[in-house]
Amino acid sequence: MKTEYQKSEExxxxxxxxxxxxxxxxxxxxxxxxxxxxxxxxxxxxxxxQDNIQSLRELIDPESSDGPDDKEGPEMVEVxxxxxxxxxxxxxxxxxxxxxxxxxxxxxxxxxVMQHAGDNEYYLHRNFEKEWDDSGLPFLDLQxxxxxxxxxxxxxxxxxxxxxxxxxxxxxxxxxxxQTHKTFTFHTIDGDGEYEVIAxxxxxxxPEEDTEHFKYYHFFDASSAEAFDAYVEEVKALTPxxxxxxxxxxxxxxxxxxxxxxxxxxxxxxxxxxxxxxx
Numbered sequence: 339m340k341t342e343y344q345k346s347e348e349x350x351x352x353x354x355x356x357x358x359x360x361x362x363x364x365x366x367x368x369x370x371x372x373x374x375x376x377x378x379x380x381x382x383x384x385x386x387x388q389d390n391i392q393s394l395r396e397l398i399d400p401e402s403s404d405g406p407d408d409k410e411g412p413e414m415v416e417v418x419x420x421x422x423x424x425x426x427x428x429x430x431x432x433x434x435x436x437x438x439x440x441x442x443x444x445x446x447x448x449x450x451v452m453q454h455a456g457d458n459e460y461y462l463h464r465n466f467e468k469e470w471d472d473s474g475l476p477f478l479d480l481q482x483x484x485x486x487x488x489x490x491x492x493x494x495x496x497x498x499x500x501x502x503x504x505x506x507x508x509x510x511x512x513x514x515x516x517q518t519h520k521t522f523t524f525h526t527i528d529g530d531g532e533y534e535v536i537a538x539x540x541x542x543x544x545p546e547e548d549t550e551h552f553k554y555y556h557f558f559d560a561s562s563a564e565a566f567d568a569y570v571e572e573v574k575a576l577t578p579x580x581x582x583x584x585x586x587x588x589x590x591x592x593x594x595x596x597x598x599x600x601x602x603x604x605x606x607x608x609x610x611x612x613x614x615x616x617x
């Protein structure tokens with residue numbers, strides 16, 4: 339005859355489910371370990387990518403002319419049949435796709451800018467050595483040229499979770515950041531350039547057939563003063579705070595663009611005009 343204790347043990351519902359609980363626990367453990375390994379590899383690759391960028395920075399010749407402050411212009415040398423700034427000679431010789439270097443103070447935006455003929459997204463997931471790299475490198479749209487600059491130079495860069503590449507441009511969503519970072523530089527192999535921010539805003543990529551929304555990423559060369567002014571008016575209207583700095587027809591613009599996650603196909607862009615220096 340079974341005791342009351344034995345009967346109660348037989349009725350315990352959990353005893354039959356222990357194997358299921360064990361399997362579930364093991365599954366959760368495997369998922370957690372997988373996430374840890376993924377994140378570890380992600381940040382390791384990010385660190386390796388940044389180390390690679392640092393090695394590229396060290397190739398810049400600090401002894402050569404800075405350009406705008408030198409009335410005679412930047413010091414130029416011939417590399418692979420093309421005249422380039424001496425300070426960028428080693429970078430251009432290592433990879434002729436290199437067109438310049440963009441830097442925003444107090445951010446991680448401090449990178450070479452690339453442009454590969456025939457493939458607009460070549461550096462979307464490639465590093466300076468043309469090897470696979472999730473971070474890629476900032477790249478200049480093929481509809482733009484540093485040799486014969488268009489009205490607007492559009493540069494793309496990833497918004498990486500590690501805060502690298504063009505993640506830093508989203509700081510311009512805050513007016514306080516803008517107030518202390520009104521300018522940044524884009525020095526090309528042809529000459530140095532300082533740019534003054536005139537707009538910073540969230541947007542998105544719209545369907546090709548969409549004709550109702552403003553597509554900042556379609557503007558490269560103004561066909562007229564009216565077209566240029568219309569573009570400037572649109573980007574300033576999208577900016578959530580007032581920026582006194584403006585631009586007029588004949589000014590050279592630059593747009594930095596990255597992904598944003600406020601909506602599907604979201605983007606964040608910063609538009610600036612080149613500051614012309616007096617000689």
